[in-house]
Amino acid sequence: MKLHLARRVKVIESSKIEESLRILEQHPEIISLGAGEPDFPAPPNVIKSAEKFLEKGFTHYSPLQGRHELREELVKKLKKDNKIDADPENIIISCGSKESILLAIMTLVNPKEEVIIPDPGYIAYRPIVQMLDGIAKSMPLKEDDGFEAHPDILKKIITRKTRLLVINTPSNPTGSILTKRVLEEIADIAVEKDLMILSDEAYEKLIYDNEKHVSIASLDGMEDRVVTVQSFSKTYAMCGFRVGYAVADERIIKEMTEFKICTTLAAPTFAQLAAVEALRNSASYTKMMVKEYDMRRRMVIKRLGEMELACTTPKGAFYAFPNIKKFKLPSVKFSDALMKKGKVVVIPGTEFGRYGEGHVRISYATSHDKLVQALGRIERFIQKI
Ligand SMILES: Cc1ncc(COP(=O)(O)O)c(C=O)c1O
Structure with a gap:
């Protein structure tokens, strides 16, 4: 055949x-x-919590946007750790943060529009953009710059068709982080060129040498322009639980939630509830x-x-x-x-x-x-x- x-x-x-x-x-x-x-x-307390919720019968679907308990807990976490002001309506829970990346690009980018991605960068960005008939354009990260994004290089890549800029700090694969100064320059460019930013912060808690993780959404005037994506996978060694989330303008989250019907419907219910335990007691x-x-x-x-x-x-x-x-x-x-x-x-x-x-x-x-x-x-x- x-x-x-x-x-x-x-x-x-x-x-x-x-x-x-x-x-x-x-x-x-x-x-x-x-x-x-x-x-x-x-963490053992997270495993126990998952077992407890499974025994109690939390074996059904969750709401598309994710369990309320988890979104409420994340509001506190985002304020305290990331200086991002959100309420539960600004948050969607996804099957790992990878699904949030997919949903965000589905929501923000039309076919033939351009998405700038870090290169070298996380393996998933390019195929997701291309699968959705968008155009993935590399933002070269230079070893001489410590693999940080270079604002002058970025400016040269942006065209009238550019919709979205993906940044990733700390970075897979280089381990570099974007400093506040560079993030501020990127934020200025995004405002000037009217771009949205997808900020992948899956490794936000794995930071060394007393460096600080800065969420670009916390910078002045950026709250409506950024979809912040974070995860339980690396912070709490919970890759197999498949819980991640995105934080953004309520209108964006609403559309991402509608797409959940045709992706995974919801992250596993017991895993979302165990994620609450991780946030409360696993630092x-x-x-x-x-x-x-x-x-x-x-x-x-x-x-x-x-x-x-x-x-x-x-x-x-x-x-x-x-x-x-x-x-x-x-x-x-x-x-x-x-x-x-x-x-x-x-x-x-x-x-x-x-x-x-x-x-x-x-x-x-x-x-x-x-x-x-x-x-x-x-x-x-x-x-x-
Ligand atoms: C930079 C980056 N973002 C996102 C992810 C997705 O992780 P998860 O879907 O488990 O949250 C990964 C996984 O390796 C990653 O390296």
């Missing part, structure tokens, strides 16, 4: 991440530094994880330095993005060879956009011992190139 598939299927290129996951399954001797999720389990668990990630981060940077691999010091998330240009190999070839000969998985930089070339992403959401072993293997591998 001749199979008729939509042209849209071509938007999703087969990913190196998926390929390495398949290989890892068959080769337990390989160590993966590819993970995009915490190696910690969810110390996050602190514990950040302390451990920070130790690993320092160790990774020190070891990469000993190997003479240049690496911008990550200030957030749990990734390092070392420069491998001196080996004169495309990042895909370098990663393939490292997996086959060195028995370590890293993610080639081009998975995050063409400006990721010359880099690989190392995740330190991997146990300390495995990390030490993997870095030893990388050192031996590069000595032989």
